[in-house]
Amino acid sequence: MKITAVETLVCHARMRNWIFVKVRTDQDGLWGWGEATLEWHTRAVVGAIEDLAELVVGEDPTRIEHLWQMMFRQHFWHSSGVVRATALSGIDIALWDILGKIHGVPCHKLWGGPVRDYVRLYGHLGGGKMEDIYDTDPADAKRFADLACDMAAQGFTAMKCMAVPETMPVEGLRPIKYAERCMRAMRDAVGDEIDLIVDCHARPSPRMGLRFAKALEPYGLYWFEEPCWPESVAGLAEIQRAVTTPIATGERLVTQHAFRPLLEQNAVSILQPDITHTGGLSEARRIAAMAEAYRVALAPHNPQGPLSTAASLELGFATPSYLICESVHLDVPWRQDVVREGFVVEEKGRIVRPGNRPGLGIEINEDEVRKHPFQKEILQRTFYADGGVGDW
Ligand SMILES: [Mg+2]
Numbered sequence: 001m002k003i004t005a006v007e008t009l010v011c012h013a014r015m016r017n018w019i020f021v022k023v024r025t026d027q028d029g030l031w032g033w034g035e036a037t038l039e040w041h042t043r044a045v046v047g048a049i050e051d052l053a054e055l056v057v058g059e060d061p062t063r064i065e066h067l068w069q070m071m072f073r074q075h076f077w078h079s080s081g082v083v084r085a086t087a088l089s090g091i092d093i094a095l096w097d098i099l100g101k102i103h104g105v106p107c108h109k110l111w112g113g114p115v116r117d118y119v120r121l122y123g124h125l126g127g128g129k130m131e132d133i134y135d136t137d138p139a140d141a142k143r144f145a146d147l148a149c150d151m152a153a154q155g156f157t158a159m160k161c162m163a164v165p166e167t168m169p170v171e172g173l174r175p176i177k178y179a180e181r182c183m184r185a186m187r188d189a190v191g192d193e194i195d196l197i198v199d200c201h202a203r204p205s206p207r208m209g210l211r212f213a214k215a216l217e218p219y220g221l222y223w224f225e226e227p228c229w230p231e232s233v234a235g236l237a238e239i240q241r242a243v244t245t246p247i248a249t250g251e252r253l254v255t256q257h258a259f260r261p262l263l264e265q266n267a268v269s270i271l272q273p274d275i276t277h278t279g280g281l282s283e284a285r286r287i288a289a290m291a292e293a294y295r296v297a298l299a300p301h302n303p304q305g306p307l308s309t310a311a312s313l314e315l316g317f318a319t320p321s322y323l324i325c326e327s328v329h330l331d332v333p334w335r336q337d338v339v340r341e342g343f344v345v346e347e348k349g350r351i352v353r354p355g356n357r358p359g360l361g362i363e364i365n366e367d368e369v370r371k372h373p374f375q376k377e378i379l380q381r382t383f384y385a386d387g388g389v390g391d392w
Pocket residue numbers: 199201225226251
């Protein structure tokens with residue numbers, strides 16, 4: 001059996017262009033689907049996939065690890081930059097889909113079978129509607145509480161918000177008080193049963209991140225995400241030691257090599273590799289194994305398309321340290337139209353049970369995708385009050 005082509009299919013979904021990767025084989029009706037979505041880098045990733053294709057076309061698609069090594073090492077430049085790693089990831093995910101289809105089993109059975117009865121999903125405030133999660137004013141605590149109640153009413157038992165505003169490297173009390181008021185309002189609104197997550201988008205400096213973490217500690221967060229740049233491993237470690245709140249990071253890190261120092265320096269409680277960026281399911285499984293040795297949990301980053309979610313769920317069914325699956329369901333109203341078969345989300349508790357569909361269990365409706373051709377992503381930028389550049 002041979003790979004005959006690697007194709008990309010771009011689907012514009014408002015905030016991001018989903019990049020679906022189709023790996024074709026010489027066997028009739030056998031292909032695999034992957035996802036390589038990388039906001040604001042769509043054309044670069046599509047080009048990188050075209051470049052990588054020459055290494056795998058003509059090769060046996062079942063030799064996944066061998067092909068992964070070729071894609072990582074054989075163009076001289078290692079695939080440790082995010083564009084090339086994302087391209088590699090999309091192809092790797094599609095290869096696992098093919099292997100599952102060949103054996104007639106879901107991917108999680110290829111990795112030893114289910115280790116749990118279901119995976120729980122968490123959502124963003126607004127369910128993925130970008131205005132709700134990104135544009136709700138941190139001064140408007142009541143809006144945070146109302147959106148949290150909406151999500152709980154939709155069955156979610158865990159949800160993420162962005163209650164920490166953009167701040168310069170050092171600021172006074174005002175942003176701290178904003179964040180605190182938002183969390184108090186949300187906790188009062190939904191009670192203690194709901195798990196609340198705060199994502200800082202790596203906006204704060206290590207010192208501001210520490211101050212936010214201390215201020216929000218009394219609200220019993222499920223985790224505190226990217227409290228400073230992931231490059232500041234020492235800063236993360238300091239925050240992790242200063243509070244009992246679990247610290248999480250990893251969505252911008254690619255390959256096991258970027259995750260190693262976080263574990264060695266006890267800088268986080270939760271790793272958040274993005275399967276579509278970090279090196280695919282092959283590398284995510286290696287990162288999970290490394291995390292296991294440190295008893296650190298895994299909660300993959302996944303605000304992308306339905307294929308990325310299917311990949312995250314399959315990994316979750318088979319990975320003991322996997323905690324919860326990120327999900328968006330209201331980013332575009334036609335999300336379900338581009339998917340022909342998929343996982344089933346039970347509304348009560350927003351859980352997904354392992355299925356029996358082969359591979360990733362998902363098929364893309366290519367005609368529907370073609371209704372949403374590439375458009376440039378909506379620009380999202382941050383400038384401080386004085387005009388200096390900040391992190392969005
Ligand atoms: Mg995040």
